[in-house]
Structures are given as C-alpha cells and as structure tokens.
Amino acid sequence: MVLNSISGKHLPAALAICAFACLPLHASAASDDASAPTWKLSGFGTLGAVYADTRSADFTASVLRADGAGYTRPWSPDVDSRLGAQLDAAIGDWSGVLQVVSEQRNDGSYRPQLEWANIKYQVSTDLAVRVGRIALPVFLGAESRKVGYTIPWVRTPVEVYGSLPISNSDGVDATWRWETGSLRHATQVFTGRTNQDLQNGLRIKAEHVVGLSHSMERGAVSARLSAASAKLNTAIGAELFAVLRDFGPQGVALAERYEILDKRVTMVSAGMSYDPGEWFVTAEAGRTRTNSLLGGGTSLYVGTGLRSGAFTPYAGYAQVRADVPTSDPGLSSAGLPPPLAGAVGQINAGINSFLKTIPSQSTWSVGMRWDAATNIALKLQLERVRPHEGTRGTLINNQPDFRPDRAVHVGSLALDFVF
Amino acid sequence: MRAMTYSLRRVATFTLSLAIGLAAANASAELVVVVSSRSPVPAMSADQVAAIFLGQTGRFPDGAQAVAVDQQLGSNQRDGFYRQVTGKTPALLKAHWSKLVFTGRGQPPREVPGDAAVRRLVADNPGLIGYIDRTALDTSVRAVLVLQ
Numbered sequence: 001m002v003l004n005s006i007s008g009k010h011l012p013a014a015l016a017i018c019a020f021a022c023l024p025l026h027a028s029a030a031s032d033d034a035s036a037p038t039w040k041l042s043g044f045g046t047l048g049a050v051y052a053d054t055r056s057a058d059f060t061a062s063v064l065r066a067d068g069a070g071y072t073r074p075w076s077p078d079v080d081s082r083l084g085a086q087l088d089a090a091i092g093d094w095s096g097v098l099q100v101v102s103e104q105r106n107d108g109s110y111r112p113q114l115e116w117a118n119i120k121y122q123v124s125t126d127l128a129v130r131v132g133r134i135a136l137p138v139f140l141g142a143e144s145r146k147v148g149y150t151i152p153w154v155r156t157p158v159e160v161y162g163s164l165p166i167s168n169s170d171g172v173d174a175t176w177r178w179e180t181g182s183l184r185h186a187t188q189v190f191t192g193r194t195n196q197d198l199q200n201g202l203r204i205k206a207e208h209v210v211g212l213s214h215s216m217e218r219g220a221v222s223a224r225l226s227a228a229s230a231k232l233n234t235a236i237g238a239e240l241f242a243v244l245r246d247f248g249p250q251g252v253a254l255a256e257r258y259e260i261l262d263k264r265v266t267m268v269s270a271g272m273s274y275d276p277g278e279w280f281v282t283a284e285a286g287r288t289r290t291n292s293l294l295g296g297g298t299s300l301y302v303g304t305g306l307r308s309g310a311f312t313p314y315a316g317y318a319q320v321r322a323d324v325p326t327s328d329p330g331l332s333s334a335g336l337p338p339p340l341a342g343a344v345g346q347i348n349a350g351i352n353s354f355l356k357t358i359p360s361q362s363t364w365s366v367g368m369r370w371d372a373a374t375n376i377a378l379k380l381q382l383e384r385v386r387p388h389e390g391t392r393g394t395l396i397n398n399q400p401d402f403r404p405d406r407a408v409h410v411g412s413l414a415l416d417f418v419f
Numbered sequence: 420m421r422a423m424t425y426s427l428r429r430v431a432t433f434t435l436s437l438a439i440g441l442a443a444a445n446a447s448a449e450l451v452v453v454v455s456s457r458s459p460v461p462a463m464s465a466d467q468v469a470a471i472f473l474g475q476t477g478r479f480p481d482g483a484q485a486v487a488v489d490q491q492l493g494s495n496q497r498d499g500f501y502r503q504v505t506g507k508t509p510a511l512l513k514a515h516w517s518k519l520v521f522t523g524r525g526q527p528p529r530e531v532p533g534d535a536a537v538r539r540l541v542a543d544n545p546g547l548i549g550y551i552d553r554t555a556l557d558t559s560v561r562a563v564l565v566l567q
Contacts, residue, residue: 040526042520042521044517044521084521086520086521088520088523088526090526095523097523099521099523116522116523118523120523125477125478125484126477126478130523134523135522141518143522144517144518144521144522146521147517147518147521149513149514149517150514150515150517150518150521175524177475177476177477179476179478182466182467184470184475184476217470217475218466219466220506276506277505277506277507277508277511278506307508307511310510371508371510374492374509374510374513375513377510418513418517418521
C-alpha cells in the first residue's frame with residue numbers, strides 16, 4: 001500500500017522511506033552515546049458513529065469522502081472512524097517517522113494512505129531540518145487533526161479544516177526554536193510539492209508549495225500564525241472548460257476565471273488558545289483563496305470547555321463565508337439560435353453546480369468529553385449545521401431536493417484512543 | 420577541609436530534610452525539581468521547568484542544553500509534579516504528547532523508576548533535570564524549584 005504512493009512525483013517521501021529502511025545500517029557505524037537505534041511503534045484511532053437528520057445530502061468531515069450521514073444512511077460510521085499507525089526510529093541526532101492512516105476515501109475504500117514519511121536531522125538544540133512528506137502546518141492544528149484524542153471535540157471544525165485544498169507537502173522543512181524573555185517561539189518554514197490522488201479518477205497537483213508557520217507559547221497561552229501558498233493544477237471540470245473555450249472571448253474569460261490551471265492558492269490563518277487546565281478557550285480565523293472554481297472563503301471558530309474531573313463539557317461556534325460569488329450568470333444566450341441557447345443553459349448550470357460547492361456555513365455545537373482512561377476518550381456531540389448563501393455548505397452528495405439555508409442536526413459519538 | 424565541608428553539608432541537608440519530613444508528615448509529600456550538583460543552573464520558575472518537561476524548549480534559562488527525566492506513569496511524584504507545574508492531568512499530558520508524537524515533533528521524556536534512580540541519573544549528568552520527593556534530596560543533586 002505504501003508503494004502505491006511512490007512515484008517520481010513523490011521523490012522526497014520515497015527518499016525518506018529508503019533512508020528509513022537504511023537506518024539500522026547506520027547503527028554499527030555510529031559511535032555516539034546513542035549508538036543503537038531506538039524503534040517505537042505507536043498508533044491512534046477513532047471509532048465513530050454520526051447521525052444527521054437530513055435525507056438530501058451527506059454530512060461528512062472532509063470533501064474527500066465518498067459519503068457520510070444523511071442521504072446515504074442516517075447513521076454513518078465513516079465520518080470520523082479511522083486508524084493510524086506510526087513507526088518512529090531515532091539514532092543520535094537523526095530520527096525518522098512513518099505514519100499511515102486508514103479512513104474512508106473518495107472511492108469508499110479504507111485503503112491506508114501515507115500521511116507522514118520523513119527523516120529529521122537535529123542540527124542543534126534549536127534547529128531541526130526534515131526531508132520527506134510532512135502535513136502542512138496550517139491553522140492551529142491541521143497536522144494533528146486526525147488524532148481525535150488530541151482535540152477536545154469530536155473533530156476539528158469542518159468549516160475551518162474541511163475544505164483545505166491540499167494538506168501535505170513532499171519536500172523539506174526547518175523548525176527553529178527561540179525565546180524572547182518568557183515567550184517561546186517556534187518558526188517553521190517549508191517548501192515542496194504534492195500530487196494527490198483524489199480517488200475519483202482525478203489528481204490534484206500542487207507545485208511550488210511554500211509556507212511559514214510561527215508558534216508562540218507563554219504559560220497557558222499559545223498562538224500560531226501561518227501562511228502557505230502553492231500553484232494548483234487539477235482537471236476538475238475539464239470537459240466543461242473545453243466546451244466553454246469554444247464560445248469565443250466570453251467563454252475563454254469564464255474558463256480562465258474558474259479552471260484550476262496554474263492557479264495560485266493561498267491559505268493564511270491566526271489562532272490562539274488559553275488553557276490554564278481547569279478550562280480552556282480556543283479561537284482561530286483563516287482565509288483561503290484559489291481564484292478558481294474551488295472558490296475562497298473566510299472561516300473562524302471559537303470553542304470553550306470546562307474540565308471537571310474526567311468530564312469536559314464544551315461548546316463552540318464555527319463559520320465559513322464564501323469570499324467569492326457562489327453563482328455566475330455565465331454565458332449570455334442572447335441572440336443565439338434555440339439549440340445553441342439550450343447548450344448555453346446547460347453549460348451555465350454546470351458552472352453553477354460547481355460554484356454551489358464553495359461552502360458558506362455556520363455550526364453551533366455542544367458536547368461532552370469523558371476521559372475514561374489516560375489513553376481513551378469518549379465524546380458525545382450535538383450540532384446544528386446551517387449552509388448559507390444557496391450553497392451546500394460542507395455537505396456532500398446533495399440531491400435535487402436539497403434545500404440550502406435549512407439547518408441540519410447532527411449527533412456524533414466517538415471513541416478516541418492512542419497507544 | 421573539603422571532606423569536612425562535604426560532611427557538614429551532608430549533615431545539614433540531612434537535618435533539614437528530617438525537619439521537613441517531620442513537618443510534612445501529615446501533609447502530602449513535597450517535591451523538588453533537581454539538577455546535578457555540578458550544574459551551574461540557578462533557581463528556576465515553574466514556567467521555565469514546565470517548558471522543558473513539555474518539550475517546548477531544549478534549554479535551561481542560561482542557554483545550556485536541558486533534557487527532562489520523568490518518573491513512572493501513574494506514580495504520585497509524576498502526577499503531583501505535573502499538576503503543580505503545568506496544571507495538567509495525566510490525560511491532558513497524554514493529549515499534549517500525542518500531538519507532538521504524531522506530528523513528528525518530539526517524544527516524551529524518558530522514564531526512570533523512583534526517586535533514587537532519578538537522583539542518580541541527574542547527579543551524573545549536568546544536562547538532565549528531574550523531580551523527586553524532597554525527602555530523597557542529597558548533596559549529589561541541587562533543588563532549583565521547590566513545589567509545595
């Protein structure tokens with residue numbers, strides 16, 4: 001399964017795996033205090049069940065899913081359930097990490113995917129460099145969002161994290177830790193590329209991925225600012241754009257506006273959390289731009305909880321607003337003969353069905369986390385999800401009878417574990 | 420001369436710990452955060468100690484490299500130490516470290532069983548920092564923070 005992901009386009013990740021396999025060979029050559037490599041196998045997972053009270057669309061955690069709760073089935077185990085396994089190796093200043101995650105994919109299967117595969121070299125106490133596959137450090141915790149145990153709620157807010165156009169980069173990154181007085185900083189820069197199989201016959205390619213993430217910590221306060229950019233290419237809607245280009249300058253202009261051809265995607269975010277132990281509050285805001293049919297939006301969420309023994313009741317609000325029009329008048333059919341005018345109508349409907357997938361949505365949620373043991377948490381969460389502005393929000397598989405601006409009620413049960 | 424100072428200090432430490440031991444007999448055990456007696460590190464704040472044990476920094480306040488040593492999971496020392504220094508329960512600490520481990524950013528401190536073993540290890544290495552019951556203090560290590 002790991003080999004599937006290795007192609008010329010994934011060279012750094014492939015390299016990391018090879019270097020990983022070679023680690024024990026270094027063992028005999030090393031003469032440091034840590035002369036034998038240490039190996040560690042760990043894992044995480046979530047067993048989840050989600051109910052949604054709509055029959056016109058599926059509620060899910062990410063757009064890259066086959067289905068969810070609602071239209072496909074009222075109760076779905078596929079929204080949150082996943083299993084991850086990680087192998088860590090370390091020898092002296094070198095370490096490596098290999099992580100595979102199995103969760104529902106766009107093709108409905110649970111075939112494991114390579115999430116992390118990199119080799120790290122600790123240049124000094126404060127500087128570390130990695131080569132291989134890393135998850136993009138955008139928003140407060142995009143890299144650890146799959147480890148349900150590490151977050152208070154059942155899942156990271158779908159409005160903020162659900163529509164990231166890319167989440168990985170195969171390349172290099174460097175993290176530098178420094179201090180100003182009692183404020184501790186970690187500055188991370190990264191560059192790379194990614195070529196991700198969307199498992200629906202399409203791929204999404206991101207080149208010239210560059211970004212910066214800056215974290216600050218002081219006592220109970222932590223904050224993170226991040227920015228990332230990449231050049232996106234994917235054939236989504238290719239047939240539609242080919243036809244559009246036959247309609248003269250007007251069609252070409254529309255194709256160029258929406259086609260995902262060398263489009264620069266940018267993601268910026270700022271987040272903060274205050275966690276003195278007995279309670280916590282966390283908030284973040286972000287903005288995504290693609291200048292394409294993937295749209296762009298501004299998202300934010302605020303969540304807070306009280307810790308009382310092993311129980312953590314919590315509440316939150318999240319929203320995403322499309323920063324671009326979610327409909328387009330499209331081609332003008334004025335003066336065209338009826339057959340052609342009919343075709344124009346179909347093309348315009350095609351464009352608008354894509355634009356309706358640019359999410360605008362808000363969600364109120366309440367829940368309870370129960371830390372049943374030091375590595376097991378049980379969560380119950382109730383949500384009111386409301387798509388706005390005529391879009392389908394973060395819902396998928398919307399049916400003809402789907403009515404936007406109508407709230408969907410979602411109930412989730414999740415058992416998170418780490419080992 | 421040196422031997423005499425040494426033994427005097429030992430006696431003093433012993434008397435001190437005896438007195439504290441008696442005074443604290445009906446209270447919960449007091450913990451001390453210790454470094455090697457050969458380490459030049461001065462007194463530290465709870466926040467500075469927490470940063471090292473939570474993997475947020477790899478340095479002592481003076482810039483020297485710092486590596487944390489933990490007591491065993493479930494021990495009173497460990498639970499008490501983290502409760503007082505970070506305000507975190509064992510479950511929150513597990514969540515904290517899971518976040519770092521599963522993003523390849525770090526591994527939790529190595530575990531050593533018991534006060535005596537922590538003291539021995541820390542005493543031998545000025546780069547290490549640990550925590551022990553105050554009654555287990557001796558001259559091989561130096562307290563940089565007292566938790567009460």
